[in-house]
Amino acid sequence: MDGDSIRLLIGIILTVAAVLWITVTEKLLKNGWSSKSEQEEKKAQKKLFEKPEDRLASLSFIKMLMLIVLGSLQTIFLERFAEGFLLWFYLVICAMVYWLTAEGLLKMVATTNYNKWFSRSRWLVNLLVMICKPINRLKEKSLQIMNLSSSDIDQDNEILSLLDSIRVESDLSDQEYQLIQSAIHFKDLEANDILTPRVDVIAAELQADHDEIEDLFYEHGYSRILIYDDTIDHVVGVLHQKDFIQFMKKAYLYNKNISLTSILKPTVVAPPNMKIAVLLKMLQEKKTHMAVITDEYGITSGIVTLEDIVEELVGEIWDEHDEIEEEMIALDNQTYRVLAHANIDKVLRLFDIEDEFTSNTVSGFVIEAMGKMPAEGDSFFYHQLKITVLKLGFHRIHEVLIECTEEEQEDDLLIDDFVRSFEIEANEKEILF
Known part of the structure; x- marks a missing residue:
């Protein structure tokens, strides 16, 4: 090899080393963000995790540049020294060496030399953040123009990726894994995603015979039903079974002509596109268990209960009276x-x-x-x-x-x-x- 070839090979090795360092640091920074922030050995290390977004963005940008440089150097090297079968052999070997080295470094650092790695790398990470600061600000401005937030774009994907890695490396059970996944996706769900459709809603007319209402309670096993006037698009309230039983007792024992409207609870009305996290808070504030979902024309689309919302987090909830139905x-x-x-x-x-x-x-x-x-x-x-x-x-x-x-x-x-x-x-x- 001549002098240019040696310098080219050294450039490739140094670039690979830089990419490996960024890959390991980036991975550990993400893990440290979620699980290592409790470490109090060094204030500087804790400070490193206070605002990880800028550091991760800077590392990603530098890594991208290094990969571009690496690709260019490898192209020049391959054009000079590799062709045919040697070309593919070189690519496979490089990929295997890179992968094995990155995985080996990551496991070694994560298990034994975590603090030492960050104490020696902290100054370089901070330097990269300072260099990339104008680029990060430009990115933020661009996202603001598009009404986006950089912290929201990839945050869910990063959390899910981290969750997958934790699941592999720890004894996280399937139930715990599903619960965390459901919590992550919970904020994106809307009332329209979980509602009981109009045709399946159990309701009674305000003028219906009391025996018919009693039959609805016992036939379907619900503790609450909707009461409507004329059509289900005009819901006047929610009837609780225990209130209805007391109502029937008074009407029978004391022969009192009590209006059914006097024992109805007010309804919570929500649009189909309301986030269920917001709807949950509304139900808690109103101290009620059911919301009527209506569209822009005032047409009842269905209902959402407190149980429906909770089931999105913990899965199906069955009681001793439910007939279990496999979907x-x-x-x-x-x-x-x-x-x-x-x-x-x-x-x-x-x-x-x-x-x-x-x-x-x-x-x-x-x-x-x-x-x-x-x-x-x-x-x-x-x-x-x-x-x-x-x-x-x-x-x-x-x-x-x-x-x-x-x-x-x-x-x-x-x-x-x-x-x-x-x-x-x-x-x-x-x-x-």
Whole structure:
């Protein structure tokens, strides 16, 4: 090798070392942010974790520059000394060495030399923050113009990534893992995501016979039901079972003609797009357990109960009177029977499908995908899934069958979407002309 080649190789080694140092420091800083901040051995180390966003952003920016430099140096090196099989051999070896070195350094530092690593690296991290300060400020200004916050963009992903690493390295149980995941996603959920739809709401008319109301309580086992005047779009209050029992006793024993409205509790009304975290606080302030969800036209969309909100954190809550109903039953390793009111995101996530939909339920997804109200036996393919409608009733889908095929099928939905969009475009042109 000549002098230029040696300098080139030294440059590659130094750049790799810099990338390794940034990778390990960045990873430990994230972990330290969540679990190491309790260490009080050194005030300077604690100060390092007071505002980790700037440090992480600076490290990420420098790492990106180093990777660009590394890629350029490697390209020059490969053009001079490697070709054909040697090229691929060199790339594989470099990748393995980098990965093994980074993992080895991370485990070694994390277990034995954590404090020493940061005591020696602190000044360099602070120097990088000072150098990258103008760039970080420019990024913040750009995000403010777009009404975004840098602390919110990747924060959930970083927490979930950290959670995955903790789960691997510790004895975190599946239940604890699911609880933390639910808490992270909790703030993004809206009332429309968890409501009981209008058609499933148990309610009674204000002028209904008292025996009918009593039958509703005993038949469905609820402690509270809605009372409406004329239509369910005009809810006048919430009736508690214990208040109704006292009401019936007084009417029977003392032959008093008491109005049902006197024992009704006021309702909490909320829009479908209200965050359930905000709705939870509202229910707590109003000291009530149920909210009526109405759209912009005053039409009742459904209800959300305190139990519905809590279940989003801890999972389904069953009492001794509930009839346990499995939303998804495995018939075999590849076939599942799914209730139509099951959450479509949760169902497809089991098949590693992360697509987003406007519908919340399996029923809504099927109707949205097929562009019509299907008949029993209708089916379509979506990715590697064959979805068949099993049961219908009163213009509603009750059950579907999901079969997981080995290979991804030609997506009928894409064809249907194209045809529907073509028809809509043609109709618009007819209207215009």
